[in-house]
Amino acid sequence: SQQGEEDPQALSIQEGENATMNCSYKTSINNLQWYRQNSGRGLVHLILIRSNEREKHSGRLRVTLDTSKKSSSLLITASRAADTASYFCATDALGYSTLTFGKGTMLLVSP
Amino acid sequence: DTGVSQNPRHKITKRGQNVTFRCDPISEHNRLYWYRQTLGQGPEFLTYFQNEAQLEKSRLLSDRFSAERPKGSFSTLEIQRTEQGDSAMYLCASSLAGGTGANVLTFGAGSRLTVL
Numbered sequence: 046s047q048q049g050e051e052d053p054q055a056l057s058i059q060e061g062e063n064a065t066m067n068c069s070y071k072t073s074i075n076n077l078q079w080y081r082q083n084s085g086r087g088l089v090h091l092i093l094i095r096s097n098e099r100e101k102h103s104g105r106l107r108v109t110l111d112t113s114k115k116s117s118s119l120l121i122t123a124s125r126a127a128d129t130a131s132y133f134c135a136t137d138a139l140g141y142s143t144l145t146f147g148k149g150t151m152l153l154v155s156p
Numbered sequence: 157d158t159g160v161s162q163n164p165r166h167k168i169t170k171r172g173q174n175v176t177f178r179c180d181p182i183s184e185h186n187r188l189y190w191y192r193q194t195l196g197q198g199p200e201f202l203t204y205f206q207n208e209a210q211l212e213k214s215r216l217l218s219d220r221f222s223a224e225r226p227k228g229s230f231s232t233l234e235i236q237r238t239e240q241g242d243s244a245m246y247l248c249a250s251s252l253a254g255g256t257g258a259n260v261l262t263f264g265a266g267s268r269l270t271v272l
Contacts, residue, residue: 093258
C-alpha cells in the first residue's frame with residue numbers, strides 16, 4: 046500500500062509561477078524525501094527533510110514538514126518548462142528499511 | 157560509475173511466458189531495491205537486498221516472482237507464467253545504507269513490461 050498521498054493529483058501553471066505540492070502520510074518517520082520523474086523514466090532524488098527539521102531549501106526548492114499533522118509541502122519557485130514532471134513524496138518510516146511512495150502530483154509548466 | 161543500469165528497457169511478451177530483468181546498481185551501494193509502477197501510480201515496493209541477502213519481500217510479490225542478487229552485485233527479477241496484470245514498469249534502485257546516513261535511493265531508468 047502507498048502511505049503518502051499527494052495533493053493535487055495534477056497541477057498546470059505558467060512559466061515563472063510557483064508550484065506547491067502537498068503530501069500527507071500515516072506513520073512516524075525518520076525522514077521524508079521528494080523525487081521527480083520525467084515521463085517514462087526513473088525517479089530522481091530532489092531533497093530530504095529529517096523528522097526534526099521544519100523547513101529546508103535547495104536552489105528553487107523549498108520543503109516543509111509538519112510531523113504533528115503528518116504532512117509536507119514542496120514549493121518550486123519561478124517554475125520552468127523543464128520542471129514538467131511527476132513529483133512523489135516518499136517516507137522513510139521508523140523501523141523500516143524501505144521507502145514508501147505516494148501516488149504523485151503531475152506538474153505541467155507551460156511556456 | 158554510470159549509475160543504476162537496467163536491462164532490457166522494454167519487454168513485450170505473451171501471457172504465460174517467463175521474463176527476467178537485470179539490474180546493475182552503483183558499485184559502492186550495499187542495498188538494492190525492486191519497485192513496480194503502473195500508470196498514474198507511485199512506485200510500489202517489491203523486495204530489497206542488503207548485499208546478497210534478501211531481507212524483505214512485499215505481500216505484492218507472488219510466488220511467480222523471484223529475485224536474486226548473487227555475490228551482492230547485480231540483481232535479477234524473474235516473473236514466471238506472466239499475466240496481463242504484470243504489465244508495469246519495474247524499477248530498480250540502490251542505496252548506501254548504514255551509519256547515520258539517510259537512505260536515499262538512486263533509480264535506474266526502469267524496465268517496461270507489456271504482457272499481451
